[in-house]
Amino acid sequence: MHYDIVIVGGGAGGLELAARLGRKLGRRRGAEKVLLIDRTVFHIWKPTLHEVAAGTLDTHQEGLSYPLLARRNHFSFTLGELSALDPAARRLTLAVMADEQGRELAPERSITFTHLVLAIGGGANLFGTPGAEKARLLENTADAERFHTRLLTAFTRASFAADRSLAIAIVGGGATGVELSAELIEAHNEFLGGLAKDQRFRLDVTILEAAERILGQLPEKISTQAQTALERKGVKVLTGAKVQSVEDDRVVTLLGDIPASIIVWAAGVKAADSNTTLGLETNRLNQFLANDRLETSAPDIWAMGDCAAAPWTEGRTIPARAAAAHQQADYLARVLTARLAERRHEAPFRYRDFGSLVSLGESRGVGSLMGGLGGPNFFIEGLIAKWIYMSLHLAHHRAILGTTKTVVLALARLLQERVSGRLKLH
Numbered sequence: 001m002h003y004d005i006v007i008v009g010g011g012a013g014g015l016e017l018a019a020r021l022g023r024k025l026g027r028r029r030g031a032e033k034v035l036l037i038d039r040t041v042f043h044i045w046k047p048t049l050h051e052v053a054a055g056t057l058d059t060h061q062e063g064l065s066y067p068l069l070a071r072r073n074h075f076s077f078t079l080g081e082l083s084a085l086d087p088a089a090r091r092l093t094l095a096v097m098a099d100e101q102g103r104e105l106a107p108e109r110s111i112t113f114t115h116l117v118l119a120i121g122g123g124a125n126l127f128g129t130p131g132a133e134k135a136r137l138l139e140n141t142a143d144a145e146r147f148h149t150r151l152l153t154a155f156t157r158a159s160f161a162a163d164r165s166l167a168i169a170i171v172g173g174g175a176t177g178v179e180l181s182a183e184l185i186e187a188h189n190e191f192l193g194g195l196a197k198d199q200r201f202r203l204d205v206t207i208l209e210a211a212e213r214i215l216g217q218l219p220e221k222i223s224t225q226a227q228t229a230l231e232r233k234g235v236k237v238l239t240g241a242k243v244q245s246v247e248d249d250r251v252v253t254l255l256g257d258i259p260a261s262i263i264v265w266a267a268g269v270k271a272a273d274s275n276t277t278l279g280l281e282t283n284r285l286n287q288f289l290a291n292d293r294l295e296t297s298a299p300d301i302w303a304m305g306d307c308a309a310a311p312w313t314e315g316r317t318i319p320a321r322a323a324a325a326h327q328q329a330d331y332l333a334r335v336l337t338a339r340l341a342e343r344r345h346e347a348p349f350r351y352r353d354f355g356s357l358v359s360l361g362e363s364r365g366v367g368s369l370m371g372g373l374g375g376p377n378f379f380i381e382g383l384i385a386k387w388i389y390m391s392l393h394l395a396h397h398r399a400i401l402g403t404t405k406t407v408v409l410a411l412a413r414l415l416q417e418r419v420s421g422r423l424k425l426h
């Protein structure tokens with residue numbers, strides 16, 4: 001099978017790119033020329049995984065199936081997991097896929113391409129910490145759903161336990177850890193709401209951060225505000241708590257042992273080890289090295305999003321953020337449209353940092369907005385910060401569904417919450 005443009009990874013960046021290209025090329029040409037490959041059948045925007053984990057977002061309501069998105073946006077889709085790449089022959093291999101019983105679902109396949117975009121994302125960085133693999137990760141929908149099931153079981157167990165308490169430790173005080181902790185507190189409050197008096201239990205959520213402050217990538221004022229808001233909600237924040245090892249029932253840190261029934265690893269970003277076997281140059285985080293046009297070390301192969309290390313400013317690389325993947329999708333859509341018309345799009349990619357926002361639960365956010373690269377930095381918090389935070393999610397839906405369907409979906413979600421409550425308890 002051959003396609004002019006093959007995109008591997010239908011996440012925050014790859015799916016938007018496929019949708020933009022498909023719509024630009026139109027119904028017939030788009031489906032003929034653009035192929036999106038993903039190892040899952042439906043798409044969830046990754047920054048909402050902590051909500052899935054806490055049960056405040058339902059995957060069945062939120063998830064969008066790739067074949068449906070492909071039909072609506074005029075590209076082709078195939079289920080598959082990239083396992084090998086021959087950059088010189090412009091050929092990639094998709095591994096055999098099996099169902100839950102281990103029976104073959106899809107055979108190994110070869111696909112050739114003229115242009116290839118790698119958008120396969122990344123995961124957490126365990127930093128070689130002993131026992132870290134025992135902790136729960138939030139790398140994909142399956143992780144988040146498993147976490148949710150475990151959480152509900154733990155809630156029920158705690159409500160009948162002698163000490164009526166549950167301890168959860170989150171390793172990493174970055175955006176993921178902070179947002180998850182706030183979401184867990186809200187899930188607990190909703191859960192307790194209707195519970196019999198003698199079944200109410202205490203939830204202890206502790207964030208363990210090795211650095212001197214949480215949200216180290218953001219201005220200090222935001223770290224302080226976020227920590228105060230979390231502590232008000234009842235979250236315990238331990239900074240300078242470098243994790244030495246993870247045991248089944250506790251985390252061993254420089255500050256001592258933290259007992260926990262559920263341990264979540266939400267620290268660092270690292271791409272898949274298998275990225276180093278694909279014949280492209282990679283860095284120590286297994287990200288594909290890319291230049292300021294997002295081109296990798298092989299001709300006509302680009303990398304975007306969390307799996308790419310592309311230059312930004314002051315020797316740093318573009319951060320692993322949904323906003324960066326969103327802008328890169330827009331840029332590569334222009335580059336590849338020009339390529340199909342046998343033109344070159346000369347301008348390099350410029351990442352514009354509009355600031356960062358962190359959600360602290362249903363009605364509160366905190367963050368900073370920037371006028372532009374190096375421009376003035378505005379501090380923002382409360383409901384407005386939360387709304388701007390949500391607008392990134394809406395921008396993603398708009399890129400793959402269009403404005404009308406995005407509005408309908410947002411309204412449907414709001415109404416559903418009014419009827420069934422915010423927390424998914426089953």
Ligand SMILES: Cc1cc2nc3c(=O)[nH]c(=O)nc-3n(C[C@H](O)[C@H](O)[C@H](O)COP(=O)(O)OP(=O)(O)OC[C@H]3O[C@@H](n4cnc5c(N)ncnc54)[C@H](O)[C@@H]3O)c2cc1C
Pocket residue numbers: 008009010011012013014037038039040045046047048049050080081082083119120121122138139175176179304305306307320321322323324325357358
């Ligand atoms: C809980 C959480 C909260 C976050 N919150 C924020 C936030 O508030 N703001 C923000 O800017 N960023 C946030 N992020 C980071 C953001 O989600 C990522 O930066 C963004 O999703 C990166 O987009 P991507 O397209 O590179 O990869 P992803 O969105 O991770 O998509 C990668 C896709 O590739 C597929 N894939 C992977 N390997 C293969 C393979 N071998 N073969 C085929 N398909 C493959 C996966 O199934 C997936 O669909 C958060 C992340 C998490 C986990």
